[in-house]
Amino acid sequence: MQIKMKKVKIVTRRRGETTETWIDVPDTGEEGWGDVAGMKYVGQRHQRIDAVEKVTGRAKYTYDMKLPGMLYGKILRSAYPRARVVRIDASKAAALPGVKAIILPDDEGAADLLRRECRYAGQEVAAVAATTLEIAEDAMNLIEVQYTELPFVVHADKALESGAAQVQDDRPNGSEPRVNEQGDINVGFAESEVTVEAGYKTEVHTHVSLETHGSIAHWENGKLTVWASTQAISATQGGLSQFFGIPNSDVRVIKDHMGGGFGSKLGPRPEYAVAALLARKAGVPVKLMLTRKEEHITTGNRPDSFQNVKIGAKKNGKLVAYRRENFGTGGIAGRASIPGQPYLYEVPNFRVEQTDVYTHGGPQTALRAPGHPQAAFAMESVMDELAAALDMDPMAVRQMNDPDETRRNMVTLGAERFGWDKRRATPGPATGIQRGMGMGAGVWGGGGGRTKAEGVIHPDGSVEIRCGTQDVGVGTKTVIAQIAAEEFGLTLDDIIVKIGDTNYPPSGGSGGSTTCASVSPAVKNTVQMARLKLFDTFASSTFGVSPHDLEAKDGKVYVKSDPSKSMTWQQAAAQLGDEPLVVQGQWVPGLSSSGVPAVQFIEVEVNTATGVVKVVRVVAVNTSGLIMNPLLWESQVNGGVLMGIGYGLYEERIMDPRAGYMVNPNLEAYRVMGAMEIPEIEVVAYNQPERGVIGIGEPPFIPTAPAIANAVYNACGARVRAIPITPDKVLAALAERREG
Amino acid sequence: MKKFAYIDATSVDTVPSLLGRRFGQAQVLAGGTDLVGELKEYIATPDRVVNLKSIPGLDYIRQEDDGLKIGPLTTLADIETSTLINDQYSVLQQAVSAIASPQIRNVGTIAGNICQRPRCWYYRSEDFDCLKNGGDTCYSVRGVNRYHAIIGGGPCYIVHPSDSAVALMSLNASVKIQGPRGPREEMLDDFFVLPELNIMRENGLRANEFVTEIIVPASKPNTKGIYVKVRERDAIDFAMASVAVTMTMSGNTCSEATVVLGGVAPVPWRVPDVEQFLQGKQITEDVASAAAEMALREADPMSDNSYKIEMTQNIVSQAILDLA
């Protein structure tokens, strides 16, 4: 073999332990991704390779799939926020023609899935499978359950009151406060010349993935195959094999297309296990997809937040002290924490105290940038209030206190594109229709690792890339094809990308904006090695050169120093004889990084007569290091901004305090933004290709809500400290302003 | 969804007997945009669904001597785009084009819109056994009542969801109703009923009656109308508050006016006092705000919906000023 290799160090951290391993990678003499500007695919705008399939409806989602003989499953859920099941009688359901399987809490294997002790309205109690969805639903309604209703509490503030119903048997509703401090806030506030103190509130936010959660489970000879709408095929495989006590190798998880997850589909979901239990009992495949209502109440949410913030600064705007006490609820899952420092800015003295609260509500789960939008809303609002109190431009106050040079540059760039200099210096009047401008910022980690991939070059020249990642709808497949096409000198159509199957080399879940930064380096490493190995079979014999002296471009392989010496890709592949070349590669350092700021500038229009706010214009500045495909990247930014507008203006889970149910588990009263609400969005890239790949899923969602709130204030002087900024809140804030 | 028999009606006359005399047993189906939702959520659980679309000739817009006649199955989209509905009825077109989304307007019908059931989130949820669903509690009273009634409520506090009904009432429209003993006609003013009269229904249709025509009388010359609707989203949202105003002007004096509020009461809420007050007045900002205040005089908000008073006052005065 004439391939030159070099050693690189891979550092992995797991549960606080760091391990270092050295691996061999091809030594091409090139660092990182090379000169992307001259490339045909990497870093270039390309339509998704599955775009036509999707827009013509040929793309099959889990929801669309049907297997021969398949049954439909339904889950009966607790009708009360807290109750004990004292009796279940499923005999009427069992007698209904078409019903093939019923599982109850006491059945074998059901204990961890179905409950006799229900802690939120919507918790799983029983499940049925029947020949049609309608029969399954009828059967579910025929299961008679007698509950003993118990006292409950569904709001975080109420759960902290003395005498509130206790959610978890072994601990109080409110956790011990977690304190994070630096310096001395008493000294800091004493030194402060201007202070602002205010309370901010954000609401529980649900994912609203277009495709609901669900799966199809199929057992064959004791082996389980699951088609799931999931962001994490590997974790789903692991979870199901553990649940059923069978080897990982006996569980295969497949996900082709999916309609979004936003963090709610990262783990082995209980409804997957229910479907598999039903399927095992019935002896035929079972499909179980959730309804929109189930989606809102059971599959996760972003916790709410109550944040009391005090901030102090010198007259020149320099921050001196910051104090925050915050709490929120993740329902029965508790955990509601947000970043534990003064978000984004440098403050010498701070103290943050956070409390997680249990309530009788559905469990929280990751949702696009967990914790950050809550933190950003309060911090970026209070910075705006501080700037007003200081009589300074809020941008200047931010820039002065922001330790991150990249973000400062992004703010400058965005302000210019947006026309921040045209912003009114003081709020407009509380009459008529007024426009105003606001800004907000955020930060996110991202970064990659832990991914393996496999490249196959067949003797006929066809190419496959296999990777056990999943495309949650963002274009992962396309990025993989781009990297391979670039390396092999082929077109996107020439690359067959196979992902979304646990039979392929493993990758992690698609969460935390990590997929692109995990998969891209692994694929790059794989195809680089595959290319060199292919060349190695003939470089010296045919051309008398080393494989490193050959290049693949435009369907040809040729000698770099003498392009007249060439052969076609097919001829090159034919040198393999009758055996395909199979190469495994993995994520390697040097091609990705993590840590990105995000900045947004927003113009709104406020109707002061009705309190209705419209977002008119957004300039979103993001950075992702090397942007693999600007077209896909921009669409992530657009999506983030739109979701951010929803979070800022429309979306909230509303619970009835007396009944303990969500009153808006639908898409009518749980408002996500519609086509008419979409503003002009200018997506601005702050380019840093030298950093390698960094994810973009989360960052563009973080700054939107506070930027809207600040723009509303700038428009008409209404300071709304709670999102969503609904008309009633705007009218109340306007009245407050008029009263002075 | 509960199982039901599906019957294609073939003529107007046969519908009453297909419906039968007991409420809840049978329900007519037009575009289905409202009814199907109620069926799926087990809010409506009829034994029979009587399809009206199988009856020929119920889809029309005609200008006749005594006014505009609209067939019950006329889609909202057809009303929105009809050139027959000229300036004097423009308030109807404004209201209809503010309903839901283009897709729903393509399918939803005008009679269905007037007869649609309320959107109260307690009523619409199978989780709550509310007064309107036959239970004994109106959950809105001590629950979350942000979108509930501020006028005319009690013991149930729904708001009437129809935009078209508000506009039609401002045009003094009436409906033709078919019953077992033939047709009758009723002003929309009398058609809708408050919960204190009948908590289970929002209008006075008997179980075996249905709407067969909407009649909009011709209005006086120099009459103009306006519909203002407040909603959080422009893409699909019911009214948080709305108002339809028509005014007949001579010069800048109002000789006659109609004012109907939407989104604030269990029925489209006509305010005759305000109509009288405006008569003979020159329309100034002061007159408009006095009228607006008068329109909401009876408002008695609950814990979360007092914002509706100011919001509605603001759009009433804006509507009046815009027409002058």
Ligand SMILES: Cc1cc2nc3c(=O)[nH]c(=O)nc-3n(C[C@H](O)[C@H](O)[C@H](O)COP(=O)(O)OP(=O)(O)OC[C@H]3O[C@@H](n4cnc5c(N)ncnc54)[C@H](O)[C@@H]3O)c2cc1C
């Ligand atoms: C997402 C969404 C948003 C909406 N937004 C709005 C909005 O902003 N403003 C608004 O006004 N409406 C709104 N609607 C309601 C919609 O306009 C109505 O559903 C539609 O107009 C009903 O017409 P349909 O023909 O589909 O009626 P159907 O669903 O067929 O019937 C509705 C009801 O009326 C009864 N009915 C139908 N025809 C007759 C008749 N001839 N005589 C007696 N009873 C009859 C039915 O039995 C049923 O109870 C919305 C609906 C949806 C689903």
